Amino acid sequence: MALLKVKKASKYFGGLGAIDNLDLEIDESEIRGIIGPNGAGKTTLINLISGFYVPTKGSIIFNKEDITDLSIHARVKKGIARTFQLTNLFMDATVYDNVFLGYHKNYQAGPVRQFLHTSMSKREREICSQWTMEVLKFMGLTSIRDKLARNLPFGHQRALGVGIALATRPTLLLLDEPIAGMNNEEIVIMTELIRRMRGSGITVLLVEHHVSAVMSLCGRITVLDFGKKIAEGSPEEIRNDEKVIEAYLGCEEE
Amino acid sequence: MPLSNYGNRIIVIIVGLILLFLPFIIRSQHWIYVINIAGLESVVVIGFVLQYRVRLISFCAATFWGIGAYISGLLSTAYDVNFWFCLVFSGLGAALVAFVLGALVIRAGWVTFLMISIVIAEVFVEALGHIQGLGGWDGISKIPRPAIGSFVFVTHTSYYYLILALIIICVVIFYAFYKSPIGKAWVAIGQSSELAASVGVNVFRYRLAAYVVACFTAGLSGSLYAHYSTYIVPSTFQLVRSLYMSISAVIGGLNFVVAGPIVGAVVMKALPELFRIADKYEPILVGAMIIVSARFFRKGILGLLSKYRGFLL
Numbered sequence: 001m002a003l004l005k006v007k008k009a010s011k012y013f014g015g016l017g018a019i020d021n022l023d024l025e026i027d028e029s030e031i032r033g034i035i036g037p038n039g040a041g042k043t044t045l046i047n048l049i050s051g052f053y054v055p056t057k058g059s060i061i062f063n064k065e066d067i068t069d070l071s072i073h074a075r076v077k078k079g080i081a082r083t084f085q086l087t088n089l090f091m092d093a094t095v096y097d098n099v100f101l102g103y104h105k106n107y108q109a110g111p112v113r114q115f116l117h118t119s120m121s122k123r124e125r126e127i128c129s130q131w132t133m134e135v136l137k138f139m140g141l142t143s144i145r146d147k148l149a150r151n152l153p154f155g156h157q158r159a160l161g162v163g164i165a166l167a168t169r170p171t172l173l174l175l176d177e178p179i180a181g182m183n184n185e186e187i188v189i190m191t192e193l194i195r196r197m198r199g200s201g202i203t204v205l206l207v208e209h210h211v212s213a214v215m216s217l218c219g220r221i222t223v224l225d226f227g228k229k230i231a232e233g234s235p236e237e238i239r240n241d242e243k244v245i246e247a248y249l250g251c252e253e254e
Numbered sequence: 255m256p257l258s259n260y261g262n263r264i265i266v267i268i269v270g271l272i273l274l275f276l277p278f279i280i281r282s283q284h285w286i287y288v289i290n291i292a293g294l295e296s297v298v299v300i301g302f303v304l305q306y307r308v309r310l311i312s313f314c315a316a317t318f319w320g321i322g323a324y325i326s327g328l329l330s331t332a333y334d335v336n337f338w339f340c341l342v343f344s345g346l347g348a349a350l351v352a353f354v355l356g357a358l359v360i361r362a363g364w365v366t367f368l369m370i371s372i373v374i375a376e377v378f379v380e381a382l383g384h385i386q387g388l389g390g391w392d393g394i395s396k397i398p399r400p401a402i403g404s405f406v407f408v409t410h411t412s413y414y415y416l417i418l419a420l421i422i423i424c425v426v427i428f429y430a431f432y433k434s435p436i437g438k439a440w441v442a443i444g445q446s447s448e449l450a451a452s453v454g455v456n457v458f459r460y461r462l463a464a465y466v467v468a469c470f471t472a473g474l475s476g477s478l479y480a481h482y483s484t485y486i487v488p489s490t491f492q493l494v495r496s497l498y499m500s501i502s503a504v505i506g507g508l509n510f511v512v513a514g515p516i517v518g519a520v521v522m523k524a525l526p527e528l529f530r531i532a533d534k535y536e537p538i539l540v541g542a543m544i545i546v547s548a549r550f551f552r553k554g555i556l557g558l559l560s561k562y563r564g565f566l567l
Contacts, residue, residue, distance in 0.1 A: 050452065076454035084452075090445040101442050105454025107435055111463075114434040121434065168453055 003028045003203050004049065004172060009058030011044055011227075018044040020227040022058070026172070031194065031204040033218035035211060035238075037247055040224040042207040043085055046174045049205070050082040051075045062172070077105050079171035083161045083178060089149040096145040098160055099135050102167025103128040132167065139163040139193065155186040162190075166197070173197065174205045179213060191217055215239065223247070273418065277411040285527070286410040290482065292523040293417040295319075297424050297475035299503050299515035301468030304428065306508060308443045308464045309364060312371035315499045317378045318469040320491030321348045322476025324382065327394040327486050337400035341477045348473025349466050356465040361458055375493040382488035393487030400481050413482050420478055424471045425512050431467065432511060440464055498522060501540065505547050507554025514556050521555065 006024035010017060019041045026032050034042050047053040049060060051072035059068040067075055090098050106128070107114070109121040136142045139159050144152065149160060162178055175194070179187045191213055198204055208214045214221060215235040223231040223238060225247040231238055238244055272279070277286050302315050322344035329335040329343060359370050383391045400407045400416065407413055431437045439460050442450040447457050480486050499519075506518025525543065526536050551558040 052448075071456070072451040073454050073456045076452060082452055084448070088446055088449045090442055090449065092445060093441075101438055101450075102453045104435060104439060104442075111436055114436050115430055117430065117434060125435070164449070164453065 005061040033214035033221040036224035041227040081165040081170035082174040091150040102164040296516040296519035298472040314371040314375040316495035318472040319476040322473030323480035326477035344477035345473040349470035352469030507556035
């Protein structure tokens with residue numbers, strides 16, 4: 001069953017087509033890889049799905065609902081979460097507080113109850129607390145929970161970014177190059193975590209440059225180049241696809 | 255600051271006692287007056303710091319103070335409205351103006367927001383000056399004193415306690431917000447509005463809410479100011495006053511949402527008095543304070559005294 005449908009979506013910046021007439025369908029519980037050379041439109045795709053960009057043309061359907069006109073926070077409430085290519089954290093807050101803030105969309109108690117600190121509001125904050133500890137444990141960040149995000153080493157910052165997205169309890173998780181800049185050890189840990197996420201029923205869209213990680217994690221891979229889809233299929237099919245090889249390596253020398 | 259800490263509790267108790275008996279410690283009526291004005295301003299500055307938290311900077315803090323003062327002054331002199339109702343209407347009036355202004359301008363970005371706030375600040379003073387119905391340049395005078403039953407507030411000391419009560423109420427309101435998910439969302443917006451949006455925070459709505467809350471309390475303070483001085487003129491609420499209030503926030507410490515503004519406002523008012531500076535030299539002193547502050551205590555006075563960042567509370 002298709003969880004997400006991108007229908008003939010285009011995003012133009014002036015005359016530049018960052019995404020051009022793209023059709024994409026993502027099924028529940030799959031891990032879909034999105035690869036392509038630099039500038040192919042991978043991050044633009046994430047921005048379109050998450051609401052940071054509004055498509056120039058086309059529509060986005062999530063869970064059979066047209067979300068094209070929904071704002072970012074409305075889409076988050078529907079169950080879409082994303083991470084950022086450039087580390088984006090609440091820098092002056094602790095690791096614990098960063099993840100705690102991620103739970104925000106899940107509060108049932110409205111602002112009035114929150115202001116009055118009613119017992120319902122307090123109970124929800126308890127739940128939030130517990131959930132935060134679970135996410136921290138899952139991401140392996142429990143031991144550094146009181147460190148300021150600003151002071152973390154790069155790998156932990158990336159992990160924290162993913163943790164914040166997880167804290168929103170998403171149905172669809174859009175990962176924008178989560179393992180960029182990580183060393184081999186960190187890559188192994190992160191790949192394992194992404195695999196386990198799929199086990200908890202989260203659908204993952206993985207934008208990555210690290211082709212071997214994508215090959216090992218993803219059931220299906222979509223390849224973009226210059227904003228267009230040039231190939232789609234299993235890792236095997238993609239590995240041998242001529243158009244893909246050409247896009248990455250250029251034409252064969254005669 | 256964590257109240258579970260024994261040391262902090264002692265500090266709070268001592269400060270509380272000092273505040274409770276301050277008028278009897280400082281015998282000078284003039285100084286109680288200075289402290290009172292500082293107290294009224296500090297409420298406005300607390301609002302300014304809230305706006306800063308969500309990355310809204312505006313230079314019309316004194317304008318909303320003035321809106322509150324004028325609503326209260328006009329209602330009580332022209333329509334004989336009881337002070338306590340005037341107080342509420344002042345707060346609501348200022349909040350309404352903030353709501354309309356914010357709804358229109360916040361989405362345009364912080365630069366436009368700041369520019370518009372400066373325009374509003376100037377227009378406010380000019381409009382009041384030119385509209386005779388609102389008192390013109392001579393302002394509104396003979397604003398009646400507040401009363402509870404047969405007790406009328408006349409002495410500086412009595413106003414001290416009224417102002418203290420207002421500050422305490424505002425502090426309670428702000429703490430209730432800051433310690434709730436609303437306050438956490440505000441801090442999140444200030445740290446990274448993109449990340450806040452991606453965890454489901456409606457950034458525009460929360461920013462607007464912060465602006466309205468800040469201006470509501472500024473309006474309350476303005477109302478009390480009008481009835482304290484019994485005489486208000488447009489020039490009191492000019493742009494420079496807003497700038498001074500913003501400076502108070504910085505000097506006190508922007509990381510300290512309540513204590514910072516109070517300390518800052520008191521220092522800004524007290525230092526010129528201490529040095530017995532003539533009015534025309536006051537800007538030089540303020541300029542010097544800014545330079546010293548920027549050079550020696552970037553995080554404000556409280557930032558110097560306490561390593562606690564006071565950030566997420």
